[in-house]
Amino acid sequence: MTPLRTPILESGDRLARCEFERRYACLPHVKKAELIEGVVFMGSPVRADLHGEPHARLMLWLGLYALDTPGVKLLDNTTVRLDLDNEPQPDALLRIEFGGQSRRDEDGYVSGPPELVAEIAASSASHDLHDKLHAYRRNGVREYVVWRTVDECIDWFELVEDDYRPLAPDGRGVIHGKVFPGLVLAVDALLGDDMQAVRAALDEALAADAHPAFVAGLAAMAET
Numbered sequence: 145m146t147p148l149r150t151p152i153l154e155s156g157d158r159l160a161r162c163e164f165e166r167r168y169a170c171l172p173h174v175k176k177a178e179l180i181e182g183v184v185f186m187g188s189p190v191r192a193d194l195h196g197e198p199h200a201r202l203m204l205w206l207g208l209y210a211l212d213t214p215g216v217k218l219l220d221n222t223t224v225r226l227d228l229d230n231e232p233q234p235d236a237l238l239r240i241e242f243g244g245q246s247r248r249d250e251d252g253y254v255s256g257p258p259e260l261v262a263e264i265a266a267s268s269a270s271h272d273l274h275d276k277l278h279a280y281r282r283n284g285v286r287e288y289v290v291w292r293t294v295d296e297c298i299d300w301f302e303l304v305e306d307d308y309r310p311l312a313p314d315g316r317g318v319i320h321g322k323v324f325p326g327l328v329l330a331v332d333a334l335l336g337d338d339m340q341a342v343r344a345a346l347d348e349a350l351a352a353d354a355h356p357a358f359v360a361g362l363a364a365m366a367e368t
Contacts, residue, residue, distance in 0.1 A: 153177055157184040161228050176221065181275045182229040194293045198264050199235055201334055202291060205342055206236055206262065209327050212350050215362030216324065217241050225255040230279040236262040238324060243365040245284060259323045262289040273299070281308050286323045291334075298331050318345050326355030 153167040153174065164179040171177075176187030190196055203220060210218040216238055223233050224246070239246045239258040246256035261280055265272035272290050280288050281303060288301040288308060300319050301308035313319050313331055321327040328349040333341035349355065 153184060153186070155184055155186040158182050159184060161225065161231050164231060176233055178233050178276075179229065179231040180271060180279060183275075185271065194266055195264050197337075198291050198293050201337065201339060201342075202236055202262055202264065202289075204339060205329065205334060205346070206238060208343060208346055209324065209350075210238065213324070213326070213355070213359055213362070215241055215359065215366055219254070219258075223253050224258065224261075225249070225253055226257060226279060226283045230283065232261075232276060232279070234258075234261045235264050238327075240362065241366070242362070242368075245286075257284040257286070259285075260287040260289065260321070260327075261285050262291070264291050264293060267292055267294040277301075277308065281306070287321060289329075296335055298329070298334065300329070316345075320349070325358040326350040326352065 151167060153164075153171055159167070159179065159182065161179060164177075164184060168174065168177050174186070178185045203218070206218050210216050219237050219239065221233055221235060222237065223231060224237070225231055237254075237258040238260040239254065244259060246254050246258050249255050257280070263272045263276070270292075273292075277288065277290075284303065286303045288303075290299045292299065298319075300311045300321070302311050302322050311319050311322070317330060317332050319329045319331060321329075326346070326349045328345050330342050330345040333339070333345070
């Protein structure tokens, strides 16, 4: 008998999540594939200017916050099991480790919606601002950050009731997150690669009373 072979994984395939995982696991050379609303999206070659450098700055910003916030985990390019039709691999995510919305499964994947997801997108035409946004919203990702590199713009959405609403910068051009106290973003500084200014705005917010109180609450949650 001819042995059965696992079909290859290609962009545009329409699969259930379990079949998507089976095929993905059989292709160790593939570094990024996502299932969005039942459709497979394969990673394409990554350019330094449109993805690599912005991704590094994004991770540095979120990493500085996670460093000062025990109980909050920053993950990079990690597969997330959202529902039966959606298994994205976001560029970055922040999750509350104890008492949060998501969990880490025994096989190492994340299940459930992280509190914050961040993506690097080329423009507003990307699926990051369409099907993927709807999947994150429907599954309860509380904040969603999209850096549109071609447009030189950053969108930060907050989940209010059942819809995403954009967070606007304050008079100094700083966006203040709602889920993670002290997580702020000096937008123009990040776009302009002024990471010292990004850090200065973050340090100022981390020194406010809300952040130590949040950290204390996370510590109490971890002990229960």
